[in-house]
Amino acid sequence: MPTLIEGLLSPEYSVLPAMLQERKALFELCESYQTALIKSKFGAPEEVSREIIWRSSRLMLEELQKNPYESHTYQRLVDMGHAFSPALEATTDFRLHHGEAVAIDMALTVTLAESLGFMRTDERNRFIAALMPAGLPICAPELTVELCEVALDEVVYHRGRSINFPMPVEISRCVFLEKRDSLPSSVIGAALQRLSREASRKGCGALFDERS
Numbered sequence: 001m002p003t004l005i006e007g008l009l010s011p012e013y014s015v016l017p018a019m020l021q022e023r024k025a026l027f028e029l030c031e032s033y034q035t036a037l038i039k040s041k042f043g044a045p046e047e048v049s050r051e052i053i054w055r056s057s058r059l060m061l062e063e064l065q066k067n068p069y070e071s072h073t074y075q076r077l078v079d080m081g082h083a084f085s086p087a088l089e090a091t092t093d094f095r096l097h098h099g100e101a102v103a104i105d106m107a108l109t110v111t112l113a114e115s116l117g118f119m120r121t122d123e124r125n126r127f128i129a130a131l132m133p134a135g136l137p138i139c140a141p142e143l144t145v146e147l148c149e150v151a152l153d154e155v156v157y158h159r160g161r162s163i164n165f166p167m168p169v170e171i172s173r174c175v176f177l178e179k180r181d182s183l184p185s186s187v188i189g190a191a192l193q194r195l196s197r198e199a200s201r202k203g204c205g206a207l208f209d210e211r212s
């Protein structure tokens with residue numbers, strides 16, 4: 001049983017303010033320049049493109065080097081977007097690209113975060129709004145409540161018998177949920193319906209519909 005002090009020293013509570021600022025700054029760069037970067041295939045503005053690649057690589061390496069063999073903890077920030085996406089990719093026979101499946105997973109995750117009171121509505125909406133100009137989908141008809149349940153059962157096998165689900169509390173920070181029943185089917189179902197409504201209003205469903 002961890003003591004209070006150990007709990008306070010868990011990775012998320014020990015995140016330095018500088019690192020939170022770094023993550024926020026990276027998000028803001030993507031948010032501000034994504035249309036220009038996508039149009040230019042990440043070529044312009046060149047200094048922004050380099051900055052985004054540099055910062056994201058460094059943040060990813062900083063995360064991975066703390067736990068390279070996954071022997072230290074199953075609570076990994078890099079798992080965000082990777083709870084529902086593997087099952088979604090498989091069910092579409094991998095016609096849905098990995099990045100698209102991860103975007104849908106992240107859209108569902110921030111929607112669950114808001115529904116369960118972890119994340120403010122404006123932060124959740126800002127995150128969703130940042131996916132759309134990048135041409136990323138926020139939902140797919142194949143992602144049903146039943147598939148989400150199967151995906152979470154699978155996650156438990158891979159993450160030390162708990163879901164260890166990175167739950168965002170703001171754009172730069174997550175906490176981790178351990179219990180499988182902290183994500184009830186009813187909340188998942190309502191979140192999927194909400195995303196589907198938002199996607200049909202804004203025309204940002206799964207891109208692969210057009211490819212298949």
Ligand SMILES: [Zn+2]
Pocket residue numbers: 082098102
């Ligand atoms: Zn991935």
